[in-house]
Amino acid sequence: MKHKLNLCKEYLASNIGMVFFCLTPLATFLMVEVLEFGGADSECMLPTSLSFWVNLMFYYGAFLLFRAVTGRTRFSIIFLNLVFLICGLINYYSIDIRNSPVVPWDLYAVTTAAQALNGFQWTIPPQVIACTAGCVIWWIITMLLKYPTPRLRTRVGSFAASAAMFTAFLLIATVGRDNFYISAWRQVTANRRNGMALNFTINMDSLFNEAPTDYSRENAATILSSVSAAQTADGTAKQPNIIAIMDETFADLSILGDLNLENIDDVMPFVHSLSNDENAVTGQLVVPAFGGGTCNTEYEFLTSNTYAFFKAGSYPMLQYIHDDTESLGSVLSEQGYNTVAMHPYYGSGWARNRAYPLMGFDQFLDIESFDEETTEILRRYVSDNSSFDKVIETYEKNKQTGNPLFLFNVTIQNHCGYDTTYDNFPETVEFQWDSLYPYTKQYLSLIQESDRAIQRLIEYFRQQEEPTIVVYFGDHMPFIENSYYNRLTMFSAKTDADITMDEHTVPFFIWANYDIPNYDAGRLSANYLGPMLLETAGAQMSEYEEYVYSLKETYPVISASGCINKHGVYVPLEMAARDLHDYKIVQYENVFDKDVKRGSASGSGSSPVIGSAAS
Structure with a gap:
């Protein structure tokens, strides 16, 4: 009798353990x-949403697979629960810090992300404490x-069930992805509706x-070849030095609404004054990034490839530059x-030390x-x-070579975050409600410093005898309080599409210390700025650059957030797809089929190789 009672207790105990195992994937999700x-x-x-059940397929599949492989139930519970806790923490802080969950293309930028996190x-928060404590209690009960x-037989059955669940999960997440919320620009909302595992998988596409x-x-x-070779260089004219500066997070928030500045009239008075300079071209640049993703703007500028033809979330500079570009x-x-x-x-950062030599740069000067x-x-x-002092130093050294200089400088001063005050940086800009928006206050004070710095650089080159051109532009708008963006656009009569376009717009100018035409270039996308x-x-x-530049007359803006035609009318990207199909073809060849030889400059008699055979 006693023996039967012991067997009964062991049976109940093991069954309770298995019930606990069966509840663990649900609890983990x-x-x-x-x-x-x-x-x-x-x-x-x-439970009424499809994403609830699809996510459960993933979690149950993972636990069943791990138990089938290891044959250890207790270890499977604790180990996978810990793994998903860590994944959840990473996702939480990703959303908290940069307003985006972890997505597949972030795997290309792990090093850059780690460097950027140093200053945050x-x-x-309470949910981190509660969930971590809950996991610890779960592990104790598991033990x-x-x-x-x-x-x-049980392990084989678990493996088969896991395979079935993963297959169903992947099919629904890929073939049936249209049943879920998909938005490259609203990933937080997508993550909330789809769940971490499902949303990550949907984005794999x-x-x-x-x-x-x-x-x-x-x-x-x-x-x-359909584009006539209209460009010819003047062989007798002295080639100007070209200084290109992409200023980190340099943007004009006033494009979205009134900043209500109190102690100054303008945070970038010098940049705005260049519209009256007789040797300056000014305008607004539509960029593919918002709040981050610097490398995508510099990629468009340097290559004339448009981000609009890449899958949302791509980092072409990391993903596609593996040989001469x-x-x-x-x-x-x-x-x-x-x-x-x-x-x-x-x-x-953004693999620049690898990409720049492949893009034809002789030298790369980083923080070292x-x-x-x-x-x-x-x-x-x-x-x-200090960044511009280094530009001047490099320019002075280059004089000794007798060759013109092309220098591309990506600054760092204005990089986020803006959540910490510093003794070495007084925040001088004041505006209405600034106590409610400390991130914005710090950001605007930084922009004021950038404006002063670029004025100093321009004044230096104004005194130089060597012909020199300076092109200056921002990479994206800042990652500041969402509530401030909402306040700026609260009373706007613009459509959501127009506001999104404004949120992807930064100022630019091309200035020279010799005579060039002065005009307002209006709004154009970053892929045109290089040509x-x-x-x-x-x-x-190059032949490719000339082709791309010819499209500016029809579509001065081509971007992932939409296009603007020659009449200034917004056109959704899908509506412009037919007009841009040829561009998509030549860009695909330029990026993914680079063993084709191409002349380096239109109008030249020879056809030197710019790209090399793809490896």
């Missing part, structure tokens, strides 16, 4: 979603319970690029320029090239003043 959003408005947690203040050792319909090398060559660096190098890239931060004793630091970054710079400098464009 709910823990991850509560961790990210505190459970508020998380549609994926509702870390907080531990106290007993579990039967799974037999081979963005990693793959398919050739356009009718693509062939012959077709691409025919399209490129045509860019302003290679095109100007072919014309006798010494080409230098500069960035006063870690060279590994700056003198620690003489370099000015604002907050925790190299100031624009416009070459035209202004009297340099030759």
Whole structure:
């Protein structure tokens, strides 16, 4: 009798353990979603939503697979619960810090992300404490319970069930992805509706690029040859030095609404004054980034490729530059320029130390090239003043070579975050409600410093005898309080599409210390700025650049957030697809089929190789 009671107790104990195991995937899924959003408005947690059941397929599949492989129930519970807790924490802080969950393309930028996180203040909200404590309690209970050792038949059955669940999960997430909320620009909302696992999987589609319909090398060559070689360089004119500056997070928030400044009239008076300079071209640049993604703007500028034809969330500079790539660096190098890239931060960010040599730059000066004793630091970054001092130093050294200089400088001063005050940076800009928006107050004060720094640089080159052109533009708008953006656009009569376009617009100018036409270029996308710079400098464009530049007359703006036609009318990208199909073909050839030889400059008799055979 006693023996039977013991068997009964063991049976009940093992069954309780298995019930606990069966509840663990559900509890883990709910823990991850509560961790990210505190459970508020998380549609994926509702049993009435499809995403609830699809996510459960993933979690149950993972636990069954791990138990089938290891044969250890207790270890499977604790290990996978810990893994998903860590994933949930990473996702939570990703949303908290940069307003975006973790997505597949972030895997290309792990190093850059780690560098950017150094200056953020870390907080531990209630849901992080509650979920972590809940997991610890779950592990303790797991250790106290007993579990039967799974037999081979059970493990095989678990493996089969896991395979079925993962197959169903992947099919629904890929083939049936239209049943879920998909938005490249509203990933937080997508994550809330779809759940972490499902949303990440849905976004995997963005990693793959398919050739356009009718693509062939012959077709691409025919399209490129259709543009007449109208550009010819003046062989007798002295080639100007070209200084290109992409200023980190330099943007004009007043395009969205009244800033209600109180102690000053303008945070960038010098940049705005250049519209009256007789040797300056000014305008507004539509960029592919918002709040981050600097490399996508510099990629458009340097290569003339539009981000609109890549899958949402791509980082072409990281993903697609693996061999020689045509860019302003290679095109100007072919014309006798010494080409230098500069960035006063870690060279590994966005893989610049790998990409720049492949883009034709002779030299890359990163933070290691700056003198620690003489370099000015604002907050925790190299100031624009010190960055521009390095530009001047490089220019002076280049004089001795007898060759013109092309220098591309990506600054760092204005990089986010803006959540910490610093003794070395007084925040001088005051505006209505500034106590409610400390991030914005710090950001606007930084922009004021950038404006002063670029004025100082322009005044230096104004005194130089060597002909020099300076092109200056921002990479994206800042990651500041969402509520401030909402306040700026609260009473706007613009459509959501127009506001989105404004949120992807930054100022730019091209200035020279010699006579160039003065005009307002209006609004154009970043893929046109490189060819416009070459035209202004009297340099030759590549065949590809000339083709791209010819499209500006029809669509001065081509971007992932939409297009603007020659009449100034917004056109959704899908509506302009037919008009832009040829561009898509030649860009695909330019990016993914680079073993095709192409002339480096239109109007030249020879056809030197810009790209090399794709490996």
